[in-house]
Amino acid sequence: MKISEKExxxxxxxxxxxxPGEELADWTKTLNAVLDYLEPLNKLDTxxxxxxxxxxxxxxxxxxxxxxxxxDKKLVLANAPEEDEGFFVVPRIV
Amino acid sequence: MDLHTISVRRLGELxxxxxxxxxxxxRSYLExxxxxxxxxxxxxTVTEEEALAQARAVDEQRVRGExxxxxxGIPMAIADNICTEGVRTTCASKMLENxxxxxxAAVVERMKKAGSALVGKCNMDEFxxxxxxxxxxxxxxxxxxxxxxxPGGSNGGAAAAVAAGEAAFALGSDTEGSLRQPAASCxxxxxxxxxGRVSRYGLISCASSLDQIGPLTRDVTDLALVLNTIxxxxxxxxxxxxxxxxxxxxxxxxxxKGLKIGLPVEYFGAGLAPLVADxxxxxxxxxxxxxALCEEVSMPHTDYALPAHYIISSAEASSNLARxxxxxxxxxxxxxxxLGMFKRTRGRGFGAEVKKRIMIGxxxxxxxxxxxxxxxxxxxxxxxxxxxxxxxxxxxxxxTPASPATAYKKGELKDDPLAGYQSHIFTxxxxxxxLPAMSLPIGLVDGLPVGLQLIARHFDEGTLLRAGYALxxxxxxxxxxxx
Numbered sequence: 038m039k040i041s042e043k044e045x046x047x048x049x050x051x052x053x054x055x056x057p058g059e060e061l062a063d064w065t066k067t068l069n070a071v072l073d074y075l076e077p078l079n080k081l082d083t084x085x086x087x088x089x090x091x092x093x094x095x096x097x098x099x100x101x102x103x104x105x106x107x108x109d110k111k112l113v114l115a116n117a118p119e120e121d122e123g124f125f126v127v128p129r130i131v
Numbered sequence: 132m133d134l135h136t137i138s139v140r141r142l143g144e145l146x147x148x149x150x151x152x153x154x155x156x157x158r159s160y161l162e163x164x165x166x167x168x169x170x171x172x173x174x175x176t177v178t179e180e181e182a183l184a185q186a187r188a189v190d191e192q193r194v195r196g197e198x199x200x201x202x203x204g205i206p207m208a209i210a211d212n213i214c215t216e217g218v219r220t221t222c223a224s225k226m227l228e229n230x231x232x233x234x235x236a237a238v239v240e241r242m243k244k245a246g247s248a249l250v251g252k253c254n255m256d257e258f259x260x261x262x263x264x265x266x267x268x269x270x271x272x273x274x275x276x277x278x279x280x281x282p283g284g285s286n287g288g289a290a291a292a293v294a295a296g297e298a299a300f301a302l303g304s305d306t307e308g309s310l311r312q313p314a315a316s317c318x319x320x321x322x323x324x325x326x327g328r329v330s331r332y333g334l335i336s337c338a339s340s341l342d343q344i345g346p347l348t349r350d351v352t353d354l355a356l357v358l359n360t361i362x363x364x365x366x367x368x369x370x371x372x373x374x375x376x377x378x379x380x381x382x383x384x385x386x387x388k389g390l391k392i393g394l395p396v397e398y399f400g401a402g403l404a405p406l407v408a409d410x411x412x413x414x415x416x417x418x419x420x421x422x423a424l425c426e427e428v429s430m431p432h433t434d435y436a437l438p439a440h441y442i443i444s445s446a447e448a449s450s451n452l453a454r455x456x457x458x459x460x461x462x463x464x465x466x467x468x469x470l471g472m473f474k475r476t477r478g479r480g481f482g483a484e485v486k487k488r489i490m491i492g493x494x495x496x497x498x499x500x501x502x503x504x505x506x507x508x509x510x511x512x513x514x515x516x517x518x519x520x521x522x523x524x525x526x527x528x529x530x531t532p533a534s535p536a537t538a539y540k541k542g543e544l545k546d547d548p549l550a551g552y553q554s555h556i557f558t559x560x561x562x563x564x565x566l567p568a569m570s571l572p573i574g575l576v577d578g579l580p581v582g583l584q585l586i587a588r589h590f591d592e593g594t595l596l597r598a599g600y601a602l603x604x605x606x607x608x609x610x611x612x613x614x
Binding site for chain 1: 366439460468475508
């Protein structure tokens with residue numbers, strides 16, 4: 038077992054996912070199966086290989102810094118679960 | 132003539148000769164949808180009003196004698212992870228069940244300008260994660276060629292819509308084979324352009340370094356017509372390439388003389404169904420008879436591509452999907468405090484496959500695991516790229532299977548935690564390397580379609596069209612319309 042139930046619980050917290058306690062054992066089994074599946078990568082010696090985060094030789098892509106039309110505020114807020122006077126409303130933070 | 136089986140090119144000719152009007156054509160597709168949709172279930176949303184309004188506008192333009200795109204008035208479907216202004220776009224997730232985008236994706240803008248009539252938004256695996264369209268939060272889609280079979284995934288809805296005659300072509304996205312594998316399962320053409328060829332602006336992000344929008348069509352000619360419309364630089368996607376876009380129609384020549392085609396031995400190994408392998412070799416022989424040179428080539432790191440892809444795509448998805456927090460759009464589940472709201476919203480809004488990928492991605496990016504998993508996978512990505520680069524020193528394109536087998540039966544893969552991930556084993560490498568790749572239907576095995584994949588160099592879509600067109604001309608049309 039690469040990860041324990043306790044570690045899966047921590048992982049779910051980092052991922053901001055509510056996992057019901059009774060599902061924890063199953064999730065631990067599932068995630069360990071995936072990690073076992075990934076294991077063969079360790080057989081490969083990659084010490085001399087550069088990582089490739091991207092496929093094309095793109096450097097910084099710039100455009101001119103000029104103001105452009107943006108979406109109407111009402112439109113943007115139309116999908117908000119809760120809004121008030123042009124603000125997104127969330128539960129108490131502090 | 133059956134308007135639901137003929138190509139976009141022929142539909143365009145009928146429209147141009149005024150043998151059929153755009154509105155009449157669109158109505159006949161909407162009628163077709165209402166006939167077969169309770170079996171096929173290809174669509175999450177059918178956009179009847181929008182489609183008819185667009186079709187009428189095209190009819191008026193034609194009366195005025197305006198110059199029209201070959202796609203004007205053609206009924207199309209779009210996968211439900213591509214934003215359409217004012218039309219619900221769900222990613223087949225509870226999280227976005229009621230999300231109505233305030234803007235169009237770049238490809239949707241281009242299609243509207245061309246005058247194609249959007250008939251609906253297609254079912255898919257939630258956020259593109261899956262191989263069967265059984266991971267949709269709404270319902271599963273059925274393969275139009277076999278009521279017991281899945282249509283493949285993640286774009287099973289879009290592929291089924293084209294195969295069932297519910298749309299003349301479709302657009303979707305491909306992160307590891309999500310267009311090519313369902314195309315193979317449903318007997319249509321699926322195409323992933325070069326990374327950067329098509330703007331991803333308005334495509335709901337899953338794995339940004341791998342995602343690419345592409346078409347599903349009935350044949351290679353239609354593919355050229357759609358590529359002519361969707362390709363090109365867009366300032367709003369900084370990874371979209373400033374590379375000239377040719378007229379792809381010029382590659383539709385029935386001539387492959389001297390074309391050098393590599394058959395990677397690793398793609399024809401134990402994982403491939405023997406009858407599928409036979410069909411592919413038969414197709415390779417046809418290409419040779421037409422003057423192409425087919426030879427075996429080794430791609431030694433192929434076996435490592437899928438695990439590396441799993442890590443990279445999960446890592447990128449875990450980061451991209453962090454935006455679903457119940458604050459600005461999408462589902463919100465209330466809680467006492469904001470952290471509780473995040474957790475509850477995400478716990479209820481995401482399905483099991485998505486949660487699994489988010490957790491694996493988070494694991495791979497965590498301190499302590501970062502080098503062992505994420506950086507390791509990026510290094511393997513370099514090795515995959517090098518395998519391709521070496522092969523393309525000798526060959527113009529590569530010929531491989533699009534999928535290890537024909538379409539799976541429904542529920543066949545339900546209890547496997549890796550749920551048929553192998554199904555994308557032949558398609559995922561092209562995403563890791565950013566290469567253009569096509570899946571072409573080449574015939575049937577036990578009544579189900581087989582897909583052949585061709586992969587070419589960056590921005591060399593033309594070679595794929597040329598080889599695909601020649602092969603298509605030499606093959607009998609497969610049964611594609613039995614919904």
